[in-house]
Amino acid sequence: MSRAPQKRRLETRARLIEAATAIVARDGPAGLRVEDVVRDAGVAKGTFFSHFEDKDSLLAQLLGEEMHVILAKIATGPVPQTVEELCDVFDPLYEFMARDRFVFDIVMRYSGATAVDEATEIALNFLHQVELLTLWLPEIPGIRRDVDVELLAEGVLAFALNAMGLKFCALHNARSINDRVRPYIRAWLQPGSGEGDHKADADQQDTRDDVGAAQGAG
Amino acid sequence: MSRAPQKRRLETRARLIEAATAIVARDGPAGLRVEDVVRDAGVAKGTFFSHFEDKDSLLAQLLGEEMHVILAKIATGPVPQTVEELCDVFDPLYEFMARDRFVFDIVMRYSGATAVDEATEIALNFLHQVELLTLWLPEIPGIRRDVDVELLAEGVLAFALNAMGLKFCALHNARSINDRVRPYIRAWLQPGSGEGDHKADADQQDTRDDVGAAQGAG
């Protein structure tokens, strides 16, 4: 049984987060230094590590909070009516997660809960994405019904992460995440619907353009 | 134009790799210390970094070589005739890539080529996986024909990586990678074939068991 934290501790934690937030806003996530955080927050280094598991843990929390805001906004928007709309709606979140290599690595590393109780903000965000997709997918006309909707939802996320990872691959980074993920999502959600049945894709090459490595973080 | 490396340099490089290989074999990838490597190899620290970009780069090379051996063995084996066989055949490679968190992180990070010329051993391995799948998939009876086979192959890899990542998630680590990936691959490759048409799955719960976060590295 641990007691409730004292007021001083909460204030210290707030100062640490405030200082870190400012540094990240100024120098980007990769520019965060623990020594800078504690200097700006006016505390000792050891204090930092009594509040956060390690540097990346704090960073993951900050990124998770931003992801939460983006996803919350998506969730309150209109339900997409086509696969293309679905991809467009989630695109801002994907672009944030893969804004650069450093961020994407952290997102990936913290995307799963190592223990049931220590779920990170990012892991929760992924759960919420699956929940939202589970709600939305049945609303889209023409969606396959032969597999469970949760399997479908998790599959969408798998393809999305893969497309994000390809952003950092020289062979694929010419196209946007959205353009890379769309063919997969369409084939996953609407098998047998044919390749060219949506005019929105006429302005780009067909799916044969996707040769090269498929991976998650490259 | 850079000249050919001198014999001395090749010998030094060989000694570094030899020392690193021995340490990894003894202490595991996470136990590798640059200072230990250079001590065992009998060179200065700076020499290490004139041969390898950084520590993880060397580690990625060593892991990539092991992956190459495993994949080569898979490639010379018989062509799988069902989705289940396909999953089984690739399983040893997946188990290696996700043998632990540390290894999986490196595999993910190096799975894509940052520049076209600096393709790592791991990135090449992923390309080879796609090539092999592209050859094999059309051989499997009942495989869908409505999308390009390369799209199909890359999708398999995307699901495989996702299933590997789930190994490190408390909500999913009870099942093997193979068990986690199979429902996705089947739904991806054989849409509309129904859920329970393969008796091999009778001994496990159906796909509804897959609730929880879907992600790549959790």
Next chain:
DNA sequence: TTATGAAATTGACCACGGTCATTTTTATAA
């Protein structure tokens, strides 16, 4: 053989994340 410049190597040095025994502060009971 010798001069010369490039290749290869060196190791002192730095940056930075993380640790932990010690000290200070706070809440609570006598």
Next chain:
DNA sequence: TTATAAAAATGACCGTGGTCAATTTCATAA
């Protein structure tokens, strides 16, 4: 008010990855 124990914070210290100006070794031409 005072004693006491837990909570909170401290900062000197360490481990280790990575840097770079200086040095040594090597290949080549004069």
